[in-house]
Amino acid sequence: MKKSTFMELGLSEHVLNAIQKLGYKEPSDIQEQIIPMILNHQDVIGQAQTGTGKTLAYAASILSLLKKEAKKVTTIVLVPTRELAMQVSDEFDALNSSHYFKILPVYGGSSSTTQVNALRKRVDIVVGTPGRVMDLMRRGALKIDALDYFILDEADEMLNMGFSSDIEEIFKKTNKEKQVLLFSATMPKEILKLAQKYMKKDYEHVIIKSKTKTSSFLKQYYYLVNDKMRKEVLCRIIDAKNLNSAIIFCQTKKEVDNLYTELTKRNYSVEAMHGDIQQSARIETLDRFKKGMFQYLIATDVAARGIHVDNISCVINYNIPQDIESYIHRVGRTGRAKNDGLAITLITPRQEHFIRDVEKKAKCIVEKQEIPEQTEIFESQYQNILSQVEKIMEDKTYEDYSFYADEINRFETNVGRICAGTYPFAVGNQKTFYDNQPFIDWQELNRIDLADTGITALISTRSRMLISII
Template sequence: MENRNFENLNLNEDVLKAIQHMGFETPSAIQEKSIPVVLEGADVIAQAQTGTGKTLAFGAPVISSLCDKDNRRGVKALILTPTRELALQIKEELKRLSKYSKTKVLPVYGGESIERQIKDIKNGVDIVVGTPGRILDHINRRTLKLGGIDFLVLDEADEMLNMGFIEDIETIMASTPEEKQTMLFSATMPEPIKNLALNYMKDDVEHIAILKKSLTVDKIAQNYFAVKNKDKLEALCRIIDLEEPESAIIFCRTKKGVDELVEAMQSKGYNVEGMHGDMSQNQRINTLKKFKKATLNFLVATDVAARGIDVENISHVINYDIPQDAESYVHRIGRTGRADKEGTAYSLVTPREISSIRQIEKITKSKIKKKELPSLEDILEKKYDNLLNDITSKIGEKKYEKFMPMVKTLEQNFDLSEVSAALMEMLFSKDMSFEYTNDKLEADVPVRLFLSVGRKDSINVKSLLTFIQDTASVKKHEIGDIDILDKFTFMDISSNTAEKIINKCSGKKLNRRKVNIEIAKSKK
């Protein structure tokens, strides 16, 4: 895979341009194996974990194929997902992949106006991404016709099985033409999923399995900061000014992102340079030499450019942009915490990326803790302490004799305490590398709730949603991902709604079982 890139995978030029614009230079394992097979027209069963780049693995070849076909009207591809949140994530990814083509993508899920969805479908759409319940509703209303689709994708099929959607899926699949191309992606392959493939997929279906690698991140303290995209630069500067790392790699998703961040940081006075594939070999070698010799404090890089970096004393890795998959995340942060030293990894995460952080936690079996961004007061206190230490050190060295005549002159006209304060203000202002705002930078992120009921209590997503909505008068769009396990459940909820659900629903009965709800301490 080291020598492979997207240009070798026979994708349409418009899709390749979009992938380059997204900043992805090298395909992940599932992408490298799936894309050529899908482009050849084969049915695919792919077993791969969430967070490995699956959306691009099926999205890129589907859009590429649609670009190369005729422009007939009507839905040409259907993608089924277990949750509204995943449907929206996939829609956003497909929208980015369609940047240079005319492919139209529509998300379809419950909790939104079905009349608006009907209108959007009538106006013309190429790809529909939706949850089984709402897709089936459209089929029954005859507002979504699947008789002419070329592609059917089942993403996270095992999760749809766990959520009780298997019968809906079979009904939907029966409404599609036999000659379509079908792709099934699933982390596990339980018997009902195998039967689904047996009954509805071609005999010569291609099987792809991405083996789970041991992705360990020992000796690395992992934290994330929740920020809005527009506040990332100030957040980064606050972190650096408080932590004062001597050597740190900062990762950006795109080459353009590297150039823009380097320029912004240099304008603030940081000792920083960038590294990416468009730079000459000599440029990269010289930059790396400076970084290894510690004459350069900060290196901003893309994933591919950073591959050859082997530096022992990197104290911090900062993900200015989070990577596309867990494996890339582990490769990034593994550059700190080497040679039996502890390292620190920080990620700047926008609200829509919180689910990606949870996926990385799940795959790496590690905890990425949310941390509060340093406040203006925290940084000022740090700067004051540093300045006092520097002044104390200079007094101890007694190397200030040549400045004594100047002090005597100032003493004749001013109080020495005022002179000292003015000099400290000058030094302090020079040391401040960033003009901070007093705005609260933290973005609102979902709260994770723990519920004391699970699959063994005969609950599913539908019954749980009904219980929460009816008991707490909560709207469906306020509820995020739901993870139902055997004996308990995790639910993501907007922070301003969490307390209401706890107060209204905790202690009430669902399926004759008392439900206790609290803020989840950690996700097991």
């Protein structure tokens, strides 16, 4: 069946222009199905995982429907977290190419006075967390009794976080003559009750089943580790694959902090994000990550919920998540919009069954890989440096620095030796670091299951080094 184009879906010209500038070529499954429904003023439940393009679907539709002469808040979007409020607001802004419509994100941890002052002026769309929306309603700053559109995004997460009573209270304050859109990855009974109570009886329920699968543009690998060597293995993988950016998921806040400390000591470009870090700092960290000001973001699932960053090259599961749905949710942050992505998972031998379950449910292949050795890491980084030099030569960006060559000539040696002398500056102290690390024979380790053995001494089958695991 031939896929529709964005133009065929009925979106407005100014939204289509914005979509083209953003580089989207064709609509995703959920966009193709629900955009015509929204434009036709139908109430819709969209059941889909993160990364399916649901935000663009409803944002593009609402911006196409809004009338310029409206002098009120026409649209409320409720989201579970502050980070998601900012990201959804950014999505609206990106599609609002005419800059005519005013979008205001509202959430805790930011100045309510600033938000109240903004609402006194013209605001068309409010994107916010239930708590802050309730607060602004109580102050009389936010009027929601004449809405045209009311949207709940990640409704299941809002219920899980205890916002059920707030959502009910907000619904009760809204007018009946509005269009309701509800999006959720899962469909618990509480959400169906909300739909039956507050949505039109003929609402559409669209289920995107394909997101139980991972993206076909996503390569997935796993590595067998023991807990003692987990940090070492992570560093080797990062170095061997020359990852430009990655989100590294940990299970606990303490683990995030410990890993951040360790990677910082080893001069990796990292930042941490979890619930105990001040909201303003988390927002700043996410903004810096989006701008490429550091390479690796270490986060818990809760802190990273709703993160939307373009061109993430890799997601790393430092620990396996609690369930397969969480795995799919994590790795869905890479390999989006038909871009290549990479997902890496570190597991102990006894956890290998989790990978088999992922493959079965997500209908994908997660390939086992061997831990990179020193030689592989150095060769990879050497080739990376060569490719960068080659690009510099092709672009002729070296010409601005040609005068340095005269200074280098005083060393009275050949170019090859000069390049060799600069290599340690390019790779930092990694050779010294890896020289001090034990060789790991992971086939042998898998056989005796070091991860669960207690006090063990293993002589590598390649007779490279004695490993003591205490």
